[in-house]
Amino acid sequence: MSKSNKPGISAPGTAAFLYGVLKGNPVLVLMIGLCPVLAVSTSIFNAVGMSIAVAFVLIGSNVIISLVRKRTPGEIRIPVFIIIISTFVTIVDYVIRAYSPELYRQLGVFIPLIVVNCIVIGRGEAFAYKNTVKLSFLDGIGTSIGFFIVLFVIGLLRQLFGKGELLGKVIFSKPALIMILPPGGFITIGVLMGILTYYNLKKSKV
Amino acid sequence: MKLISKIISYSVRLTLLCSFAAGSLALVYMKTLPMIEYQKKKEEIEFGRKKVLPQASIFKEEENYVAGYNEKNEIVGKIITSNIRGYGGNIRLMVGMDNENKIIGVKILEQYETPGVGDQILDKKFLSQFENKDETDINFRKDGGKIDAITGATISSKALLKGVQEVFKYVKE
Amino acid sequence: MIDNTMNPFLIFISACLINNILLIKFLGLCSFFGLSSSIKNSVGMSLAVIFVTIMATVVSWIIFHLVLVPLNLVFLRTATFILTIATLVQIEEMFIKKYLPPLYKAMGIYLPLITTNCAILAVAFLNIDYNLNLLNSIAHGFGVGVGYTLAIILFAGLRERLMTAPIPKALQGYPVAFFLASLMSLAFLGFKGLFGL
Numbered sequence: 348m349s350k351s352n353k354p355g356i357s358a359p360g361t362a363a364f365l366y367g368v369l370k371g372n373p374v375l376v377l378m379i380g381l382c383p384v385l386a387v388s389t390s391i392f393n394a395v396g397m398s399i400a401v402a403f404v405l406i407g408s409n410v411i412i413s414l415v416r417k418r419t420p421g422e423i424r425i426p427v428f429i430i431i432i433s434t435f436v437t438i439v440d441y442v443i444r445a446y447s448p449e450l451y452r453q454l455g456v457f458i459p460l461i462v463v464n465c466i467v468i469g470r471g472e473a474f475a476y477k478n479t480v481k482l483s484f485l486d487g488i489g490t491s492i493g494f495f496i497v498l499f500v501i502g503l504l505r506q507l508f509g510k511g512e513l514l515g516k517v518i519f520s521k522p523a524l525i526m527i528l529p530p531g532g533f534i535t536i537g538v539l540m541g542i543l544t545y546y547n548l549k550k551s552k553v
Numbered sequence: 554m555k556l557i558s559k560i561i562s563y564s565v566r567l568t569l570l571c572s573f574a575a576g577s578l579a580l581v582y583m584k585t586l587p588m589i590e591y592q593k594k595k596e597e598i599e600f601g602r603k604k605v606l607p608q609a610s611i612f613k614e615e616e617n618y619v620a621g622y623n624e625k626n627e628i629v630g631k632i633i634t635s636n637i638r639g640y641g642g643n644i645r646l647m648v649g650m651d652n653e654n655k656i657i658g659v660k661i662l663e664q665y666e667t668p669g670v671g672d673q674i675l676d677k678k679f680l681s682q683f684e685n686k687d688e689t690d691i692n693f694r695k696d697g698g699k700i701d702a703i704t705g706a707t708i709s710s711k712a713l714l715k716g717v718q719e720v721f722k723y724v725k726e
Numbered sequence: 727m728i729d730n731t732m733n734p735f736l737i738f739i740s741a742c743l744i745n746n747i748l749l750i751k752f753l754g755l756c757s758f759f760g761l762s763s764s765i766k767n768s769v770g771m772s773l774a775v776i777f778v779t780i781m782a783t784v785v786s787w788i789i790f791h792l793v794l795v796p797l798n799l800v801f802l803r804t805a806t807f808i809l810t811i812a813t814l815v816q817i818e819e820m821f822i823k824k825y826l827p828p829l830y831k832a833m834g835i836y837l838p839l840i841t842t843n844c845a846i847l848a849v850a851f852l853n854i855d856y857n858l859n860l861l862n863s864i865a866h867g868f869g870v871g872v873g874y875t876l877a878i879i880l881f882a883g884l885r886e887r888l889m890t891a892p893i894p895k896a897l898q899g900y901p902v903a904f905f906l907a908s909l910m911s912l913a914f915l916g917f918k919g920l921f922g923l
Contacts, residue, residue: 418566422563427566427567431570431574437581441582444592446588
C-alpha cells in the first residue's frame with residue numbers, strides 16, 4: 348500500500364474534496380481498496396450499489412472519528428476506528444439486506460468486507476483523526492466520488508464488453524465473456540492504470 | 554499509578570464506545586428485521602413458483618391465479634393455489650399448468666397430515682406422479698386414472714387428488 | 727459452492743485451486759500487489775497468512791456458534807470478527823516476538839498488515855455463509871492459506887523475471903503486473919472441473 352501526494356494537514360475545503368477525486372484517487376493513485384473494485388465491477392448495478400455503501404461508511408466513519416478525535420488517545424485509536432467503522436458497515440449490511448436483496452446477492456461477502464477496506468481505515472487514520480468534522484466530511488465525499496468514478500468506469504467497460512448490453516439494449520451480440528470473469532477485471536484495471544501513467548508521464552515531460 | 558489510571562481510562566472509553574455502537578446496531582437490526590423476513594418469504598414464494606412452472610421466468614399476479622411468462626413475454630402457463638380439507642387440517646397446494654391445462658408441477662405449501670403417515674404426500678415420488686398429466690389422468694388407477702395412492706394414507710392421498718381435480722374445475726370457469 | 731457435503735480434502739482443493747482466493751475470488755489483493763515484487767517478502771507474508779488464517783478461522787467459528795448465535799447477537803458478527811482477528815494478531819505478534827525469534831524474523835513484520843487483509847476476514851464470513859462445521863472450516867481456512875501462498879509466490883517469481891524485461895514506460899510497475907495477474911487468473915480458471923468440482 349503506497350501512499351503519496353498527501354495534502355497538508357490543514358487543507359481547505361475544496362482542496363480536501365478534490366483531492367479524493369484526482370491526486371489522491373484511492374484506487375488509481377493510492378492503490379488502496381482494490382479488492383472490492385475487481386470483484387464488484389462486473390456490472391454497473393453492482394458498481395453503483397457498492398459505491399453508495401462505501402460512501403455511507405466512509406463519510407459516516409470520517410465524521411464520527413473526527414468528532415471523537417479529541418477524546419481518543421493515540422494508543423487506542425485503532426480499536427476505536429474498527430468499532431466505529433464496523434458499526435457503519437453493519438448498518439449498511441442490514442439495510443441492503445432489507446431493501447435490495449438483489450444487491451445483497453450480487454455484492455455478497457464484500458459488504459461486510461468494507462470494514463477492512465483500506466480506503467475507509469486509511470482516510471480515517473490519515474485525515475479524519477487529524478482534521479475538523481467539516482473537512483473530514485468533505486474528504487469523505489471527495490474520496491467516495493473518486494472511488495465511484497473508477498468503479499463506474501470499470502463496471503461500464505466490463506459490462507459493455509463482457510455482457511454486451513447496456514440499460515437493457517443489446518450492443519454487442521457476441522460479448523467477450525472473459526471480461527466479466529476474473530482475468531477481465533485484472534486486464535481492465537491494468538489498461539486503465541497504463542493510460543493514467545502514460546498521461547502523467549506526458550504531463551511531467553512538458 | 555499512572556499506568557493503572559491509563560488502563561482504566563482507556564477501558565472506560567472503549568466500553569462506552571462499544572455500548573454506544575452495540576446499542577445503535579441493535580436498533581438498526583430490530584428496525585430492519587420485519588423487512589428482511591418479508592424478503593425471505595418473497596424469495597420462498599418465488600422459488601416455489603419456479604418449481605411448479607419452470608418454463609416461466611416472470612410471474613404476474615392476476616386476480617385469482619398467477620400468470621407465468623417466459624423471457625420473450627409469452628404466456629407459458631398459470632399457477633393456481635387451492636385449498637382442500639385433508640385428514641388433519643387444511644392442505645394448501647400450488648399447481649402449475651401450461652397453456653393446454655396440462656399439469657407441470659405440484660407443490661404443497663401447507664399441510665397438517667399425520668407425520669410419517671399422511672405427510673408422505675409431500676414425497677417427491679408421490680407428487681411427481683401428477684407431472685405431465687391431463688385432467689383425465691387425474692384419478693386413482695382403480696378409477697381409470699394414472700395416480701397411485703399412498704398405502705396406509707388413503708385419506709390424505711384422496712384429499713390431495715381432490716385438490717388437484719378442483720384446480721381443473723376452477724380452470725374451466 | 728462449498729458445503730458440508732464435501733469432505734475436507736475436496737474443500738481444501740476447492741479453496742486452494744478452483745476458487746483461489748487471490749486470482750479467482752479477488753480477496754487479499756492489496757498485499758498481493760504490494761509485496762510480490764520480491765519472492766522473499768512473499769514467502770514471509772504467506773507464512774503469516776497461513777498461520778493467522780487457521781487460528782482466526784477456529785476462534786471466529788467458536789465465537790460465532792457458541793456465543794453470538796445462542797445469545798441472538800448475530801448482527802454483531804462483523805464487529806466481533808474483525809476485533810477478534812485484530813486482537814489475535816496482536817497477541818500472536820507479541821508471543822512470537824518473545825518466544826520464537828527466528829519465526830518473528832521470517833514473518834513478524836507482516837502480521838499487523840494481515841489485520842486488514844480481506845482474505846482472512848472473508849474466510850471467517852464464508853465459513854458462516856456456507857454453514858461449515860468446524861473441521862470443514864479449518865480445511866477451508868488452510869486451503870485459502872495455501873492457495874494464497876501458491877499464487878503470491880508464483881506471481882513474485884514472475885514479477886522478478888519481468889524486471890529485466892523491456893517494458894514500455896507507461897506500463898512499468900503496476901499495469902504490467904495486472905496483465906500478468908490476468909494471465910495467471912486465466913490459468914487458474916482452468917482448474918474448474920477438477921475432481922468434479
